[in-house]
Amino acid sequence: MASELGVTTGAIVLGSGVDAAAAAAISYGADTVYVCDDPSLKSFRLNPYTEVIKKVIGEVKPTIVLFPASGRGPRPERCSGLRSEHRRCGRRARSGAA
Structure with missing residues (x-):
């Protein structure tokens, strides 16, 4: 899908020691x-995970966001709207990626 749209791919990894x-x-x-990567994210809790995902989406402004269909975890409708301002987030690029 990314190559068809001419965009790069990204992933959000949440937790502690990730x-x-x-x-x-x-x-x-x-x-x-x-x-x-934050000790407070060691165990899954819907609201903190949703807030972190909202923050990343708000800052990165991706073209498309895909969510797992497991029924557990943040859902798209919960991640729209206001930006979150907590948790330490950083990014890592694959070597050779822009």
């Missing part, structure tokens, strides 16, 4: 991985 998960996202093809 270096291996971030590396895996890059190995699966993400051009950029937005890493939100």
Whole structure:
């Protein structure tokens, strides 16, 4: 889909101690991985995870956002709207990516 649209791919990795998960996202093809590594994100909680995703989406302004269809976790309708201003987030680019 990204190549058809002429855009790069990105992934958001949330949690505590997520270096291996971030590396895996890059190995699966993400051009950029937005890493939100914070001890308070160790256990899944819907509201904090949703707020972090909203913050990343608000800052990055991606063309398309895909969510898992598992029924558990943040949903698109919860991630629209106001920006969040907490949690430490950074980004990692695959070597050679712009």
